[in-house]
Amino acid sequence: MATVTTAPTQAPERREAPERAVRTMAPRVDIYETEKSYVLLADMPGVTPDGLDVVAERDELVVRGRVERPTTTPDYQEFELADYYRAFSLTEDLDADNTTATLRDGVLRVEIPKSPRMQPKKIPVRTE
Amino acid sequence: METRSTWDPWQEMRRLQREMATVFGDAAPGGRWLLAGDYPPINLTRDDGGITLEAPCPGVERASLETTVIGDTVTIRGERKAEPGVPDEAYHRRERMLGSFARTMRIGDRLDPDRAEASYAHGILRVRLARAPEAAPKKISITS
Numbered sequence: 001m002a003t004v005t006t007a008p009t010q011a012p013e014r015r016e017a018p019e020r021a022v023r024t025m026a027p028r029v030d031i032y033e034t035e036k037s038y039v040l041l042a043d044m045p046g047v048t049p050d051g052l053d054v055v056a057e058r059d060e061l062v063v064r065g066r067v068e069r070p071t072t073t074p075d076y077q078e079f080e081l082a083d084y085y086r087a088f089s090l091t092e093d094l095d096a097d098n099t100t101a102t103l104r105d106g107v108l109r110v111e112i113p114k115s116p117r118m119q120p121k122k123i124p125v126r127t128e
Numbered sequence: 129m130e131t132r133s134t135w136d137p138w139q140e141m142r143r144l145q146r147e148m149a150t151v152f153g154d155a156a157p158g159g160r161w162l163l164a165g166d167y168p169p170i171n172l173t174r175d176d177g178g179i180t181l182e183a184p185c186p187g188v189e190r191a192s193l194e195t196t197v198i199g200d201t202v203t204i205r206g207e208r209k210a211e212p213g214v215p216d217e218a219y220h221r222r223e224r225m226l227g228s229f230a231r232t233m234r235i236g237d238r239l240d241p242d243r244a245e246a247s248y249a250h251g252i253l254r255v256r257l258a259r260a261p262e263a264a265p266k267k268i269s270i271t272s
Contacts, residue, residue: 106187
């Protein structure tokens with residue numbers, strides 16, 4: 001039933017310049033379906049719009065985020081910001097060309113419309 | 129003869145599962161997880177002017193964010209709500225944590241509550257804490 005499926009969460013293929021040797025992690029996501037689209041929400045704290053890259057190609061949605069590295073080392077540390085990467089498989093019933101993406105308070109929201117032929121169509125009933 | 133209980137790895141696993149369930153709460157029909165304990169993670173950076181606390185907590189309702197400074201402790205609170213109007217059955221995947229959180233951290237230095245400042249940008253809460261005047265570092269010059 002699910003038409004947006006996640007690719008295995010394996011270590012991503014590094015495509016950045018080799019000198020940027022920072023940790024990469026897969027962001028946590030929610031995916032839900034509405035009548036007309038699929039919505040993906042991804043937690044990417046520390047990413048600014050300039051560091052965000054969302055690419056929807058024919059059968060794949062790739063989400064990348066770069067974080068600014070802190071210049072000082074914390075005295076007490078429980079987390080380390082990392083770049084984000086995650087890829088999702090898209091099926092043919094999605095209209096990837098009309099994908100929209102917004103970033104607010106560290107949460108990326110990607111909306112992929114269903115292709116028009118997959119959207120429910122109301123059939124008017126004539127009374128005789 | 130002394131009797132020793134043998135270590136049962138499965139029992140250990142069950143104990144961990146129980147602990148996880150306590151930390152994250154039950155996945156209630158609303159899908160809301162009440163978080164307690166170690167969320168959000170915190171980093172502290174000290175300098176002569178004070179202490180900076182940073183905590184990544186994306187998508188939190190700004191109105192719910194609250195920072196309290198008492199003595200040498202700082203407490204941060206907030207809440208992240210689910211998307212409005214989306215029924216549970218519409219979800220194909222739910223990995224993001226929802227609900228309220230509160231975390232208290234003892235800094236070690238007495239803090240000045242009147243000079244604490246908090247900001248929230250790109251999903252990261254930053255709290256700048258100032259030491260109380262009596263706790264501020266003093267430079268001792270050598271007289272002889």
